[in-house]
Amino acid sequence: MEAIEVTEMKKNSNNKEFVLEQVAKQGKLLEFASAELQDDEDIVKKALEQDGEALEFASDRLKDNKQIILLAIKGAPWTACYASNRLKADKEVILASVKTYGQTLYYASEELRDDEEVVRNAVANKGIIVKYASFRLRDDKEIAELAVKQDKVAFHYLSERLKNDEDIKALLRIEEKRFYIYDKGIYY
Numbered sequence: 001m002e003a004i005e006v007t008e009m010k011k012n013s014n015n016k017e018f019v020l021e022q023v024a025k026q027g028k029l030l031e032f033a034s035a036e037l038q039d040d041e042d043i044v045k046k047a048l049e050q051d052g053e054a055l056e057f058a059s060d061r062l063k064d065n066k067q068i069i070l071l072a073i074k075g076a077p078w079t080a081c082y083a084s085n086r087l088k089a090d091k092e093v094i095l096a097s098v099k100t101y102g103q104t105l106y107y108a109s110e111e112l113r114d115d116e117e118v119v120r121n122a123v124a125n126k127g128i129i130v131k132y133a134s135f136r137l138r139d140d141k142e143i144a145e146l147a148v149k150q151d152k153v154a155f156h157y158l159s160e161r162l163k164n165d166e167d168i169k170a171l172l173r174i175e176e177k178r179f180y181i182y183d184k185g186i187y188y
């Protein structure tokens with residue numbers, strides 16, 4: 001059985017005042033608004049203020065609006081995946097997301113996957129995401145160290161040169177020792 005809120009939204013999908021009131025309470029109800037209202041900045045902003053995940057239901061035109069995307073990311077960093085290709089190549093947008101949700105690097109443009117600041121922020125909170133960085137940055141020792149410290153599995157995605165680097169190997173041994181100590185209930 002359909003929730004009453006959904007039924008009411010479907011009945012009133014073209015009523016701007018009704019939709020505005022409903023998405024202010026439950027942002028994802030934007031899904032059931034008319035296409036015209038999914039393209040209305042006031043409606044979409046109100047929905048995103050309540051729930052950044054409502055971006056999924058915004059029009060393609062608004063998914064190409066930087067302020068709309070930044071508002072969504074503020075509430076749900078992973079929603080950068082819904083941004084237009086143009087905005088997936090916008091450093092400010094991608095940086096806003098990867099600072100708290102490193103996985104966004106996967107959706108970033110090729111140019112941003114080769115941007116040191118973007119990649120550094122991404123791997124600092126999700127080390128394994130280094131696998132989506134450019135080959136050049138997978139060969140950057142500082143980025144490699146950040147990635148491996150965050151997640152030792154990131155080691156597998158580094159350049160061959162860094163896989164043979166003694167400092168990087170030492171980081172793996174330190175992480176393995178910490179895991180062993182944690183697993184055995186020994187704390188230091």
